[in-house]
Amino acid sequence: MATYNTSSDAANTMIRAFLTKVGENYLEHSFNTGSGKGKEIWTKIKRETFENKCAFCGESSENLTIEHLVMFNREQCGLHHPGNIVPCCKPCNKRQRHQDTKQYYDWMEQLETKCETIDEFKIRKKKILQHIKDKNYPNLNEDEVNALRAVAMSLYESTSSELEKSLNLFKDIDKTLVRRR
Numbered sequence: 001m002a003t004y005n006t007s008s009d010a011a012n013t014m015i016r017a018f019l020t021k022v023g024e025n026y027l028e029h030s031f032n033t034g035s036g037k038g039k040e041i042w043t044k045i046k047r048e049t050f051e052n053k054c055a056f057c058g059e060s061s062e063n064l065t066i067e068h069l070v071m072f073n074r075e076q077c078g079l080h081h082p083g084n085i086v087p088c089c090k091p092c093n094k095r096q097r098h099q100d101t102k103q104y105y106d107w108m109e110q111l112e113t114k115c116e117t118i119d120e121f122k123i124r125k126k127k128i129l130q131h132i133k134d135k136n137y138p139n140l141n142e143d144e145v146n147a148l149r150a151v152a153m154s155l156y157e158s159t160s161s162e163l164e165k166s167l168n169l170f171k172d173i174d175k176t177l178v179r180r181r
């Protein structure tokens with residue numbers, strides 16, 4: 001549990017729920033990586049496709065977590081989908097940002113920073129691209145990604161404003177309660 005829950009936490013959770021729904025819509029089934037079929041798919045990706053190694057640096061680790069290649073946020077709008085998840089170690093999970101634009105690196109730029117040689121980069125990139133293809137990650141065109149981003153942005157803003165509305169609603173109700181005391 002978070003110890004301090006802000007409006008932006010709630011809005012970001014809403015965005016992830018939305019990107020999960022869109023991913024499941026393409027998949028045509030639910031994709032809960034925490035249990036059942038979804039967990040089986042994730043375990044297979046981690047153990048068989050990536051042999052329990054971080055997809056970025058190649059280190060073997062017992063503590064590999066799910067990384068969304070196209071980030072699972074309102075900026076990149078990556079979907080929660082088998083073709084968009086890879087195992088990742090803790091240090092590689094922290095995506096760098098471009099200094100000038102402050103935008104996050106895409107997964108290929110991130111991969112480049114984690115490889116020591118150009119050959120390593122080529123091999124790992126090929127493996128990831130093959131994984132995306134094998135798992136049929138939807139090939140969204142630029143217009144579709146822009147549409148996703150616009151909807152996500154609107155969801156972000158409406159979630160934040162719903163919280164403000166709830167606060168004001170409570171204040172109004174509380175005023176009448178205090179009057180009656």
Ligand SMILES: [Zn+2]
Pocket residue numbers: 054055056057058059088089090091092
């Ligand atoms: Zn790593």
